[in-house]
Amino acid sequence: MAELSDIVDEYMTKTTGLKKFCDRCLRTQRWNGNIVLMVVDAAFDSIGLNYFNSIVPKVVEFEEAFVEGVMVKNLKDLSELPHERVKNIWANERSWNVANSVASHLHELGQERGLSDRGALREWARDASPKDWKQDPIGRIRGVGLTTYQYLRMMGGVDTAMPDKIVKRVVEEILDKAEVEMPTSGDFEFIKTVDRIAEISGFRPIDICWMTWLVQSEGDKIRMKKYRDVLDRI
The missing domain is CATH 1.10.1670 (Endonuclease Iii, domain 2)
Structure with a gap:
């Protein structure tokens, strides 16, 4: 050994x-601690493109267009942002649905438990199990495989x-x-x-x-x- x-x-x-x-x-301090960008990162990465050449530049482009302009301030805003608004940046609708759906679940979790977006991601990550990932609300989202599930858990502090x-x-x-x-x-x-x-x-x-x-x-x-x-x- x-x-x-x-x-x-x-x-x-x-x-x-x-x-x-x-x-x-x-x-949970990647992307300067911005939970929206962490979720977008994981969603874009879910389709298996080159991370540094394809995913990171698109997350930066999304940040400049929507986050710096304060259009998307939190997970609630992200959950309500339709694909039509972002398809000039990100054409893949299924992975955008991942971003919407993950953001929606984490926002609802935060509302239920009185947590910030960061707190909701960290609490979900702590409680989520890779063994039972298909029964998890995020694991059930179309387009979320175990790799994306684990990636979110890592950014949530696990x-x-x-x-x-x-x-x-x-x-x-x-x-x-x-x-x-x-x-x-x-x-x-x-x-x-x-x-x-x-x-x-x-x-x-x-x-x-x-x-x-x-x-x-x-x-x-x-x-x-x-x-x-x-x-x-x-």
């Missing part, structure tokens, strides 16, 4: 500054991982190098495997999850170096 820890260390040494970013995520294809590929690569067998085929089992690797290596599941994306190469740089300034913003 020491070998597995050493291999994880090798990957992590490539991602200087990752802990700071993950700490901010767990404090130290966990997503069963994203890149995360799986890198984790399987690490396990192969260490000659360690752990389940990775089932999504829920994979999340537990990341928990186990975190326990062994001394890193957090969220650190391992984000590391797998940020060690990917784009051009002559890994994403951690190429998008360092973007990470500081989001």
